[in-house]
Amino acid sequence: PLDGGMLFPQESSFREVKELNGLWDFRADGSPNRNEGFEKAWHKRRLAETGPVIEMPVPASYNDITQDPTLRDFIGWVWYEREVFVPARWISDEGTRVVLRVGSAHYYSIVWVNGEKVTEHEGGHLPFEAEISSLIRKEPTKPCRITIAVNNTLTLETLPPGTIQYMNDSSRYPDGFFVQNIDFDFFNYAGIHRSVLLYTTPKVHVDDISVETNFMDNTGLVRYKVSVQGGFNNTLNITLMDKDGHFVASSNGSSGGLKVVDVKLWWPYLMHENPGYLYSMKVHLIAVSETSTYEDEYTLPVGIRTINVTNTQFLINNKPFYFHGVNKHEDSDIRGRGFDWPLIVKDFNLMKWLGVNSFRTSHYPYAEEILQMCDRHGIVVIDECPGVGIKDIRSFRNASLSHHLVVMDELVRRDKNHPSVVMWSVANEPASEMPPAEFYFKTLIEHTKALDQTRPVTYVTIAAADMDKGGPYVDVVCANSYFAWYFDQGRLDIIPLQLSTHFENWYRKYQRPIIQSEYGADAVPGLHMDPPMMFTEEYQNALLQSYHDVFDQKRNQYFIGELIWNFADFMTSQGIYRVVGNKKGIFTRQRQPKAAAFLLRKRYWRLANETG
Ligand code: GCB
Known part of the structure; x- marks a missing residue:
């Protein structure tokens, strides 16, 4: 710990x-x-x-x-x-x-x-x-x-992993020439x-707070734990206030429960007329030591909601939730992955315009300010750790696993109190067909569940159901696929058959709800062809549409969500597959819409009406 x-x-x-x-x-x-x-x-x-x-x-x-x-x-x-x-x-x-x-x-x-x-x-x-x-x-x-x-520098023991390769042929490379090999698709x-x-903070201070929430009929329950560093005689007063600052409940001591009469639940965007409702939990500390008195105060936003997963559904507050959302990156011109408020607020406005109710933090934890906005706006988050590009069999060794467990400790410690975070993703597209993957994911997922008993855990897979070794341990199957893109290139007509077979295989094997956690096609903005060809805006649209037709058939069975790859174009390393970065965005890197943004917008608002 x-x-x-x-x-x-x-x-x-x-x-x-x-x-x-x-x-x-x-x-x-x-x-x-x-x-x-x-x-x-x-x-x-x-x-x-x-x-x-x-x-x-x-x-x-x-x-x-x-x-x-x-x-x-x-x-x-x-x-x-x-x-x-x-x-x-x-x-x-x-x-x-x-x-x-x-x-x-x-x-x-x-x-x-x-x-x-x-x-x-x-x-x-x-x-x-x-x-x-x-x-x-x-x-x-x-x-x-x-x-x-x-x-x-990335190594086999870092997350994400990577290796450095020295080129020793002195007739072709100068002395000391090396390349970095990575198995992930972003710069x-x-x-x-x-x-x-x-x-x-005061020397004696509130060091950590954890909350877990529940409700029954009209009564909410906030269970809390507070830890204090230092002090002798500590008095903790906990006060819960509603959004308008009115007193709701109080308690004292380092752990306990707060009862909320006529509770206003935290609901996702578009699922309720008042999404993202937050109470404030004020933790007040007075500590008396032999020589002095210390006083501290920390206020935590608290959303009261529950998460449950059945064989076929994802329940928020006991109501089925359908993910219609995006995968993102922290990525933009000039600042790269640097934190930038204008970009963040613009992205939220675009997501709300699209009718997005959820996103995955592909492929690493995003800034806390972003999760705080999700809490306030009711945007549901699948919180992913930087376990991306685990493809080399050597990255399943114990040293790598140990570091991965620590990263999950740090992630859960940071994000445990966000109502918007509804599921942990411990990895993206690992080589989960390799024999050591079974032990690796069993250990990793059990560890994460021990850290947080209130949220389901998954990892995002690209493997087929019959090959994947970690499947038995996830609560929700998050499956990526790129039919008619990386395979059967240009053949949109195979999507209905291949996608249905894929879903049926997964469901038959594990009886878990399924999310399409990535799908998409590159489109160079302004490139047009009809009939559609790869890399045109028409092809991106047609591919999405073919996927949507299958989603709509499975929606009332076990299919619980769709996250497009990707919200916006983003930078990658240089290579023949990428034309100055990955162009699977429905927005450009500068956040201007491609044709697909309008297609998605129409669909998401319709889904909001049908499923919300
Ligand atoms: C994937 C990866 C994502 C890539 C995407 C692509 O499967 O998870 O990181 O960017 O495919 O466009 O190839």
Whole structure:
């Protein structure tokens, strides 16, 4: 189990937050062994004193910021640094705890403050933090220098995995020439992708909160657990308020239940006239130690809802839920995978315009701010960990599995309280037909279920039902397929037969509900042909339409959802299958609609009326 909680930083009367976003000094370590930064201890001095630096925005991927192809495709350590003034009151008040938090960095990070190492973290897409209170008190009058070294090298033990291949034929490749091999279809963007923050809590503070919700008839129940760090004599008061701030229920102590009379349930978008209803749970702490008194407060949004899965249905609040949604990426021009509010809000507006009620966080956990928006808007989420591209038999070994289990620990710890998150996905398209996959997925799924007993668990498969080894362990079958695209290219006429057979095989074997978790076709915007040909907007439309006809036949049986691949075009590595990235978006990378967006919109609003 992990040490401590990972509550989203929040301001309250007893907590402050200071964003460190903006321009940082930056240098990629281009030395042949990529190790000069450590040999010369760049963290000991200002980065600008150890060599040339450039300005780098945080948050952003560094890859597309400059005109330098070496930096775009860089593999190895890059160094970020900036100085920050810490408010004097944070330093003088010994009862204040100061924490440095990185929302996410890709992939391996080491953090120093004033030259002293404070933490390291393995894995992108998830937050990490370090308490730096005593360090900043050592040199109270100087600005505090934060250095973060980030390495994007992928190995067989990272998630996603990757390998480095050295080319040794000196008649064809220069000395030291290497390529990175990856088995996933998106650009390996790197850098500091989410906000870097300093935040404070009282020394004795609310460290973690977990809630589980239920209801019976008109009465809701919120069961909670609060953990506190430090203190002797802690008093915890818990107050639940409705959306308008009116008192609903209260309790005290570190665990208990709150009863909600005339409960307003959390409903998905388009399933109810008032979707995304959130209560606020205020956790108030007074801690008395031998010498002092501490006070802390943290407010958690709480949506009251239940999730259940039967052989044929996915139930939210005991009502069948049909997923009509999208797969996304955190991806856009220039900033790559960097957090960007205008992009996020635009995407939500587009999703609502489309009539989307759900999405999958393909292929890694998205920013917490995105999940908070899903909570508020009632957009249902399948929360996927970065287990993508597990294709090499060596990535099923124990060392890889151990890391995968830790990533699930971190993911569940971060996202457990979001009502929008209705299912965990532990992987995307692994080589689940390989013999070691059975033990691997059994262990991984059992582990995830032990962490969270309230949500179903799945992984997304591309294998056929008779080959797939992890199928017995999932609650919902999430199956991808690309009929008439990667196979039988151009032959739209085979879709009805092949897709029906595929579904029937899965259902017969496992009797689990099925989601079409990916399907689609590349379309280069503006390319037209009738009769349709591959890569035209007409072909994308025709392919989707053929899939939809089959979905509609299975919808009242065991078929519970459709997630198009993909919401928008996105960047990939270079290769003959990709014309400047993957073009299966129904929107362009700049979020303009292709013809398919209008087809989907018509369908989703119709489905909302029929199923909601
Ligand atoms: C898939 C993958 C996704 C790819 C997509 C494609 O099966 O899960 O990451 O981008 O197919 O377009 O090939």
